[in-house]
Structures are given as structure tokens and as C-alpha cells.
Amino acid sequence: MRILHTADWHIGCRTDDYLRLEEQKKTCAEIVKIANEKKVDMVVIAGDIYDNFLPSADAEKLVFDTLIELCNNGNRAVVVIAGNHDEPKRLSNASIFAKSHNIYLVGELKKIDYANLKNKNIYPVASGVGNIEFKTKGGERAVVATMPFPSYYRYKQIKKEGEQLNDSIKEWFKPALSGFKKDTINIAVSHLLTYPINCDPEVFSNYEVVGGAISFVDRENLISKAHYTALGHIHQMICVDKKNNIYYSGSTVNKFFDEKSSNNYVLVVDLDAKNGVTNLQKVEISAKHLICQRVKSMAEAAGFLSVNKDKLVKLIFEDMDFVNPQDIKKIRSENPNVVTISIEPKKIKEQMVVSKKDLTTKEIFEKFVENKTGAKPEDELTKLFLELMGEVIYEA
Numbered sequence: 001m002r003i004l005h006t007a008d009w010h011i012g013c014r015t016d017d018y019l020r021l022e023e024q025k026k027t028c029a030e031i032v033k034i035a036n037e038k039k040v041d042m043v044v045i046a047g048d049i050y051d052n053f054l055p056s057a058d059a060e061k062l063v064f065d066t067l068i069e070l071c072n073n074g075n076r077a078v079v080v081i082a083g084n085h086d087e088p089k090r091l092s093n094a095s096i097f098a099k100s101h102n103i104y105l106v107g108e109l110k111k112i113d114y115a116n117l118k119n120k121n122i123y124p125v126a127s128g129v130g131n132i133e134f135k136t137k138g139g140e141r142a143v144v145a146t147m148p149f150p151s152y153y154r155y156k157q158i159k160k161e162g163e164q165l166n167d168s169i170k171e172w173f174k175p176a177l178s179g180f181k182k183d184t185i186n187i188a189v190s191h192l193l194t195y196p197i198n199c200d201p202e203v204f205s206n207y208e209v210v211g212g213a214i215s216f217v218d219r220e221n222l223i224s225k226a227h228y229t230a231l232g233h234i235h236q237m238i239c240v241d242k243k244n245n246i247y248y249s250g251s252t253v254n255k256f257f258d259e260k261s262s263n264n265y266v267l268v269v270d271l272d273a274k275n276g277v278t279n280l281q282k283v284e285i286s287a288k289h290l291i292c293q294r295v296k297s298m299a300e301a302a303g304f305l306s307v308n309k310d311k312l313v314k315l316i317f318e319d320m321d322f323v324n325p326q327d328i329k330k331i332r333s334e335n336p337n338v339v340t341i342s343i344e345p346k347k348i349k350e351q352m353v354v355s356k357k358d359l360t361t362k363e364i365f366e367k368f369v370e371n372k373t374g375a376k377p378e379d380e381l382t383k384l385f386l387e388l389m390g391e392v393i394y395e396a
């Protein structure tokens, strides 16, 4: 059996203010093409299919159009789980229509509903809480265990008194994983944060605060009887555990200018019940690269833009007091790939600070009057002040 693993589509997302939907249409079409060309039996989408809980009508249409294309008239199974960006219930709501197309939208841990599709190339034969078993025309059987994003809200619902987070997670995954059988291909799919073997957790620290996420899940909890574990949440293609075949596919478009990885992939995995994973291919998606460039002049900006037309660009003009609005307008009209322009003014020279300790009483008084009135005090006034201070000083 051949599966395609993808995640983190974030349909409808914006980079700064720039809507990425047109690019995402191309990316979705590319994934459909890969699934067709590589004759994939099943597609698993490991969460964050949408960018937010209330996707726009256009975002929803692109997702529905793509899922329908992917399912190939119901001859390919498509399993989607909720990530932290998806509203679990909202995602599941369309199941009532989707199941007759061999598409499974899993937002919550419930018994997965399916339709009679026995005339298709791959069709469901059994299901339980969070799991579903498929059979192909060729007689292969596969069980998919779905574990949607364990949000803090859900975690509170499942947590028992005195129990540690990772114990709760283990309990929570149990019903889905219990669907695995000795003679089936076993696939787990989840959306969560776990650390790859031998990696510095600091690298992923920015993921811990996303969308009310709970902190990371022990890798140990994911090592199950699964032959392959398809993960979403981290936006880079990462092998978490090679021996146990636990992978993040990464996102299909880069959303932020600070994302290190500029290449995007889907994973095409061959499996059989006896040997588990027999082949794994990284297939690159031609998403746009994001690049942030600091420039000091219009000429420098023009030079940079002339060789980076295929990328989405953030320009930072640094050390400039004044940038002509007409120039900015020109850059924008000639380079629709410029997403953000920011201007950092020249650093103000630090003002000399003189300690009052280094000044005489006369100087302190003169500065004080000058500061208040804008002019130095008359000699008579200074003299009077100093007399009153008991420190009469006569200058030569």
C-alpha cells in the first residue's frame, strides 16, 4: 500500500497582510498531481488544514475542492485530523457528506462513521473510537489510528486527579491505537509537538506557545505498534525517529519570514503488513520561498529585487531618516512579490550626559535658568543667587 503524508496546509493564511490563497491553489493542485502520478492508495493530512477556526468561504472551497480531487471518485481514502488551528467540531461537521466520498474528517475522538464503498479500490471495513480499517481490492488491510491535536481544553477533559500530562496522553491515544492488528498495516496520525531524537528542544521552543498548545509530548508515547506515524505541527520535514518511522511532513507553504526551512515536501510511503515501511520518498512542493532583506538605499533594494522575483520578500530599509513615499509606491507596483516594507530610522546619537558633580554651583544655576527661560541669567541675578548660597565667586 502506498500512502501520501502531508500536514499544515494552513489554507487561507496570510504572511503579514499578504493572502496566500492563490499560491495554495497551486500547491493543492500539485499534491493532487503527485497522488495521481504516484498511484497513492491513501492520503493522510495530519492537521492544520485550515489556518484558523473560522476559515473564509474561499478557504473552505479550496479545501473541499482539493479533498474531492484527492479522493478520486472515492477510489482513494483521505483521512484528515484536526490540528491546533482547526476547530475540531467544525472540521467534523462535513463528515456527513465526506464519508460517501471516502473522506474522513476527524476532529474529535469518536467512533468514525463510514459508508458502504465496497465497489471502490480501497474501502472501509470496520471502525472504532478514533480508528478505521480499510481493505484494498488487492486484499491488503490497513488500520489508521487518528489522534487529533491534544489541546489544553481537551487535556483538561481527559486529565484525571494526580495524573501527569504524558500519562493522560497515553490514555487518550489508547482507543485509537487499540484498532491496530497483527496482520494489518498500522498507521498512526497525530498533530502535536514532540522532539526528534538527538535534537536540541530549544530549536522548537516557539512551537510550545502556539494556539493554547500543551507542552511537548514524550516521543515514547508515540512508539506504538504503528508501522508509520504521520505527524503535523512542526513546519519542517523532520524525521523524529527513523527506526520507528515517525515523521513530520512539514508545511506546504512557509507562512513566516522567520521559518528556517525554505523547501516544502510531502512524503510518499510504501508499506506492507509484514515488513512495515519498505520505501519512503520526499517529494518537493514548489512553494514560494520567503526572504527578508535589509537594505540601505533604493538602489540596493532595486538590485536585490531584480534577482529575487520568484520569492516573497520583506524589505527593511535601515538607517534611513526619510524614504520617499513615491519610491515605496514604485517598488510595490513593480514588485508584487514584496509583501512587507519596513523603515528603521537612523539611530539617534546618544546625547552627552554631564554629571552635575562636574559642574560648579554657578554653572548649575546658569544651565537651570537657561533651560527654563531660554537665555542665560543676568550677572546680577547669578551674583544674588550665589550670595544667597553663601558661595560668592568673583570672576576676574
Ligand SMILES: [Mn+2]
Pocket: 008, 048, 083, 085, 233, 234
Ligand atoms: Mn501548523
